[in-house]
Amino acid sequence: MQTVTTVAALRDALAEARKFNRSVGFVPTMGFLHEGHLSLVEASRTRCDVTVVSIFVNPTQFGPKEDHNIYPRDFPRDEKLCRDAGVDIVFAPDADEVYPPGFESFVEAVELEKPLCGALRPGHFRGVATVVCKLFNMVQPHIAFFGQKDLQQCAVVRRMTLDLNLPIEIVAMPTVREQDGLAMSSRNRYLSPGERWRALAISRGLFAAEAEFRAGERRVEKLSAIASRHFENVDRLQYAEFVDAGTLRPATSPLSRPAAFCVAAYVGSTRLIDNVIMSPDVGA
Amino acid sequence: MQTVTTVAALRDALAEARKFNRSVGFVPTMGFLHEGHLSLVEASRTRCDVTVVSIFVNPTQFGPKEDHNIYPRDFPRDEKLCRDAGVDIVFAPDADEVYPPGFESFVEAVELEKPLCGALRPGHFRGVATVVCKLFNMVQPHIAFFGQKDLQQCAVVRRMTLDLNLPIEIVAMPTVREQDGLAMSSRNRYLSPGERWRALAISRGLFAAEAEFRAGERRVEKLSAIASRHFENVDRLQYAEFVDAGTLRPATSPLSRPAAFCVAAYVGSTRLIDNVIMSPDVGA
CATH class of the missing domain: 3.30.1300.10 (Pantoate-beta-alanine ligase, C-terminal domain)
Structure with missing residues (x-):
């Protein structure tokens, strides 16, 4: 397994897969991985030749009063979980790599962002759509895997991918739960x-x-x-x-x-x- | 030269170029071509193996009181000009192919859209950024060519391409003028x-x-x-x-x-x- 932190290194790491037309599966995450994430990795490994996991706590999807700063992080643990799960490439950029000075472009799915969480977390899905669009262009996967627990996120990502003509299949996997039923998060x-x-x-x-x-x-x-x-x-x-x-x-x-x-x-x-x-x- | 009207046919037409790693140059236009456009085609032919020209009068970049309906169109003439100029693929989709029912995702470069024409044509550059992002994902060119006459458009497209990590080089070519100096348009x-x-x-x-x-x-x-x-x-x-x-x-x-x-x-x-x-x- 290879861990990379820059877009350039990611593209280098994927160059060979690209050259030999290997299929690339992608699991975008904010890290602090649990079995839900690992089920996405497993789905990717079943369907694709190469599996990329991104670990990035995306600041643009958190509101000013939300938990961006305290969001749980444990990179060494995540890296080990990825290695054990058979991930090929971990992409763990810092915020400056994703949002360099001067960044100002955003993607939004106007209607799907309005109900449910969108009404309560203004700008959240704009941040999600933007970072996922960026990550998709960085990784250029054939298939990307998301958890159904984040249903509105799945809908926004699906819509954005279709609307912007990204040649990527979006797969939503069932919510993984603790034994007593609590959705993993x-x-x-x-x-x-x-x-x-x-x-x-x-x-x-x-x-x-x-x-x-x-x-x-x-x-x-x-x-x-x-x-x-x-x-x-x-x-x-x-x-x-x-x-x-x-x-x-x-x-x-x-x-x-x-x-x-x-x-x-x-x-x-x-x-x-x-x-x-x-x-x-x-x-x- | 091949003329295609659907994204699927476009991708088919480009499949061979992609397979043999040929470089793809792209000139997005709204048709009614003039020497300005043809200078972009020439630049593309100089730098790339395959040149794609899109002809699409994009409705989302026109305001409700603007000239979308009367914008000049002459597809047979455009097609002939492209053939004579050595274009490989003309992509001429209709509005439903680009914006199917349910379409609702938009791309914008927040700050660059504000001054100059952006202040006078609300939504114009959101329409431009969105359609160019879509066309880029349809064509997946290595280099895209724009005219400097549309300076703010060049700036917005450059910004959007960089910000969304699209692996495309943006080239702005000098404004082509009539003999007496009027910028071609x-x-x-x-x-x-x-x-x-x-x-x-x-x-x-x-x-x-x-x-x-x-x-x-x-x-x-x-x-x-x-x-x-x-x-x-x-x-x-x-x-x-x-x-x-x-x-x-x-x-x-x-x-x-x-x-x-x-x-x-x-x-x-x-x-x-x-x-x-x-x-x-x-x-x-």
Whole structure:
């Protein structure tokens, strides 16, 4: 495994793969890797000849009052996890390499940035779309892998990739969970034992709604009500919405197309998100 | 020469060049080609193995009250000019191919879009940056050629290319002029004979200032005053500004770094732009 920190070194590291037309898989991350990330690495290794993981805590996707500075980092651990997982290239640039002086260009998906987290974190998805576009142009992968936990991020990246004609396939992989159901996230590290326990309300609410959906319930208000009993246990619910899984527009009730039930909630001072997708075609 | 109208056909047409690592030069245009465009084709043919010209009147860079619908078009003539000039591939998509339903992602260079034409044509450079980014990803050229007449466009494209890490060299070629000095532009076609004559005031003003600069004058106010006598003959001067040739910020007087003297003016109902670059290092 090779670790590189500059775009030039990354391109050098990929030159041979390019020359021999090897397929390149890419897993962009903010580091502090967990099994969710590693499932993306595994998917990339299954489908591509060369796997690149980027580790970059992207400042432009954090708001001024958000947790950019305290976001958990452990590069030696990440590097070891990547090596053990069979990653070929780790790309770990610093902020100046990604945003040199004079940088001022941004990419946005205008409509997909508006609902859900976009309404609560102004500029967040502009930062995401911009850094992912940049990383895509640096790595020039054939396939890029993202986690479904970040559903709106997946939608924005998919849209941006299509709209800007980037010749890259976007694959969203299922959310990986702790044994008790909590969606894996680097931010889980912030939770105290008590908070860790209260955080379970999120996945429990989602699963309760999903069970009812599987039993045949299609009315959004009923499914929401079932989940709400669990969501009462978080400290502050930001949203719990059924949206069309593709457009992220409010889902119509009764559900007749694939919908995502998306939640954002604070547990203590930690903001967590999660979702489940309910597809009427395969359900019931 | 091959003419293609879809992204898929374009990629097919370029597949062989890509396979044998031939260099690809790209000249994006809005058609109604003139000698300015053909000088870009010639530059591309000199430096690259394969030359692609796109012909697309991009709707997103026109304001609602601008001339998108009447912008001059003559595809058969353009195609013949391209063939005669030795172009390998003409890419002439329709608007739906470039902007399919659901399209909503945009690229912008925040600061460079603000001055000069950007202040008068809101959204214009966002449309330019977006379509050029898209075309770059469709063609994936090694070098792209633009005319210096569209100085702010060159600056925005250069910035966007650098900021989004597109591995493409941007080359700006000198403005090609009619024998009497008028900068070539597809919009010159709009001018009546009387307007065509009055339009000369623009290049005459710029040349008068340039002559004085060559004679040693460095004070912006003096150079501007000399040009103003000519600019009085246009119907409406929108701006005549000295800006830093790289950042487009107002140039400091006396000039000590390369500056662009940029003009936008209406002659009749036709909006024309032009500029000259004055470089203190080589001047005087």
